[in-house]
Amino acid sequence: MSEVINGLSVICLLLGGLASIIAAIGIFRFPSFYTRMHAAGITDTLGSGLILIGLMLQSGWDTTLAKLVLILLFTLITSPTISYTLANAATTNKDAAK
Amino acid sequence: MCFLLLTAFAITRAHDLLATVMLLSIYSLLCASFFVVMDAVDVAFTEAAVGAVVSTLLLLSTLSLTGRFEKPQREKPLFGLIIVLTTGALLIYGTLQMPPFGSAAAPIHQHVGSYYINQSYAETGIVNLVTSVLASYRGYDTFGELVVIFTAGVGVLALLSSQKSYPIAPIDKTILPAPMKQHHILRVVSKMLIPLILLFALYVQFHGHTGPGGGFQAGVIFASAIVLYTMIFGLQAALDVISVAWLKLFSAFGVLIYSSVGLLSLLSGENFLDYSVLAQAPIEAQHLGTLAVEMGIGITVASTIMLIFFSFSGQMHSIGEAQ
Structure with a gap:
């Protein structure tokens, strides 16, 4: 059982790291502000979420698990909000987006 | 370390002050992770909270008062460069004499440091060594x-x-609509998060005995x-919750708590803060x-x-009214 959980956690961590790297590449390579934000927003939520889930699988039933769940909830709430704020600011003053 | 150097270099090169503030925030965050690596x-925690969050906020509100771009500088500050280079070289020369990084035989770990590490739990019963040193x-x-x-x-x-336009008197609400009124998502999310942040602050306050905080x-x-x-719902709404007069009172009250603990022991014939x-x-x-001392610190800070x-955002409001 512990090997299965360990393997799942490793897969989650690797996928999360991959998503973060993809996000970083996307921020540099995409042509316009909105596409960059798309890369940053979506893959960032996915990346940090996956990494946190992987860490949760590692931690076992502990207070650490509870803290990680809280952090995951916090990121799940905040990072879409941040993306929304950025997009909103970009649409309201278009000059800054260029 | 490498990132720290890169960010510091980028800060000196940037002319957009907003970018500089953001880079400073990143610098603080990098510092914080550096401290985590060093087990501090x-x-x-303090660096992340103060350096990356609060000082960034204060710098940003200063920027909205002053303007975003640096004035172009014509002369090359060669003299300053020479002074900085000399000081840096002297400092690096000074570090050559220092004991190797992390060595337990360094003089700083020989005197009171080892006493704290060995005796602190027995004497104070506080699990977190940093708190016991800091507060006791x-x-x-x-x-x-x-x-x-x-x-x-x-x-x-x-x-x-000092300017008379400081809005302690209630502002006419019809002139100043709350900012971000049209951003429903922001309002809802911040309504969800603010109680949690306050709760977390209290957790950090009272958890300082056993964990970092x-x-x-x-x-x-x-x-x-x-x-x-304040940023989401407007200055007036925040001032309705906590008025400036109360804040002034509270910031003095925290110092009062701390010093009265000290005075209490002084009056009972012991040393100050015994x-x-x-x-x-x-x-x-x-x-x-x-506990009492930490309460005082928390309230004042x-x-x-x-x-x-x-007071910064009050200035912003008065400037906005003047225009």
């Missing part, structure tokens, strides 16, 4: 720091409220929740004393930061 979790052994130093923060708040108030960090987190509220008079058992007394932010 409390310092990292070095209580006098921490008292000085608290007074410094209080003085800084008083200084900012004296500077910023304490009054300074808790105060900063508490204040940042209120600052978030907690042993607070209870019968010495460990219980240490707990009580640390939170209300001073809120005061500074309120």
Whole structure:
């Protein structure tokens, strides 16, 4: 059982790291502000979420698990909000987006 | 380390002050992770809360008062460069004599450091070594720091409220609509988050005995929740919750708590800030004393930061009305 959980956690961590790297590449390579934000927003939520889930699988039933769940909830709430704020600011003053 | 150097270089090169502020924030965050690597979790926590959050906020509100771009500089500051290079070279020369990094035989670990590490838990019963040193052994130093923060708040108030347009008097709500009124998502999300942030601040405040945390960090987190509220719902709404007069009172009240703990022990015939008079058992007394002192720190830090932010945004409002 512990090997299965360990393997799942490793897969989650690797996928999360991959998503973060993809996000970083996307921020540099995409042509316009909105596409960059798309890369940053979506893959960032996915990346940090996956990494946190992987860490949760590692931690076992502990207070650490509870803290990680809280952090995951916090990121799940905040990072879409941040993306929304950025997009909103970009649409309201278009000059800054260029 | 490499990232730290890169960011520092980028800060000096950037002419857009907004970018500079953001880079400074990144720099603080990198510093914080550097401290985590060095196992100084409390310092990292403080650095993340103060350096990356609050000072960024204060710098941003300063920028909205002053303007975003640096003035173009014509002359090359060669003289300054020479001074900086010489000082840097001297400092690096000084580090050559220092013991190797992390060595346990370094002089700094020989004197009181080992005493704290060996005796702190037995004497104070506080699990977190940093808290016991901060609030108990070095209580006098921490008292000085608290007074410094209080003085800084008083200084900012004296500077910023010298103009008569400082809006302590209630602002006409029809002229100033709350900012972000059209952003429903932001309002809902911040309504969800603010209670959680406040709760987390209290957790950090009272968890300082057993984990990283304490009054300074808790105060900063508490204040940042209120600052978030101010940014989303407007200055007037925040002033309705906590008025400037109360904040002034509270920032003095925290210092008062700290110093009255000290005076209490002084009046009972012990040394200043000797907690042993607070209870019968010495460990219980240490707990009580640390708790009271941390409360004082938290109250003063939170209300001073809120005061500074309120006076900045009050300035912004008065400028906006003038235009």
